[in-house]
Amino acid sequence: MPSDDFSVPPCDVLVADDQLFHRDMVTEMLRAKGLRVSSVGSGHEAVAAYLKFEEKPVVLMDNVMPTMTGIEAARAIKSFDPNARIIFVSSDVGNREEAIAAGALGFVTKPFKIADVFAAVSWARTYKFPEQAQAGASA
Numbered sequence: 001m002p003s004d005d006f007s008v009p010p011c012d013v014l015v016a017d018d019q020l021f022h023r024d025m026v027t028e029m030l031r032a033k034g035l036r037v038s039s040v041g042s043g044h045e046a047v048a049a050y051l052k053f054e055e056k057p058v059v060l061m062d063n064v065m066p067t068m069t070g071i072e073a074a075r076a077i078k079s080f081d082p083n084a085r086i087i088f089v090s091s092d093v094g095n096r097e098e099a100i101a102a103g104a105l106g107f108v109t110k111p112f113k114i115a116d117v118f119a120a121v122s123w124a125r126t127y128k129f130p131e132q133a134q135a136g137a138s139a
Helices: 020-032 044-054 070-080 095-099 113-126 132-138
Strands: 014-017 037-038 059-062 083-090 108-111
Touching: 014 044, 014 132, 037 044, 044 059, 044 070, 044 132, 059 070, 059 108, 059 113, 070 083, 070 095, 083 095, 083 113, 095 108, 108 113
Parallel strands: 014 037, 014 059, 059 083, 083 108
Antiparallel strands: none
């Protein structure tokens, strides 16, 4: 059983989910653990918000959102930041492989255990990208 003592070193997290309940729940749980959290309700807003961060956040992305899916938003973010740290948090498990192919580091299935979300954020925060992706980011 996961411990309630789980902690993640402070970092920025961007939550993108069109469902207000899920967005607010994840935001509040992450803030309670000391993380700096911003949230948006669409893929378009996720891309725009990501661009505004000086130190890039870990992105928790839903897939099923109106006008721009999470997969489309992930592709857009990865097109200008190949080292973006995106984790999908979605019930759309049928598109898990497409999300990973779009550049996501992982996929947490809804309904989720908050410990799984914390673990994903912690892992994504410290993930070391392959040399090729890092070289592309500095070009």
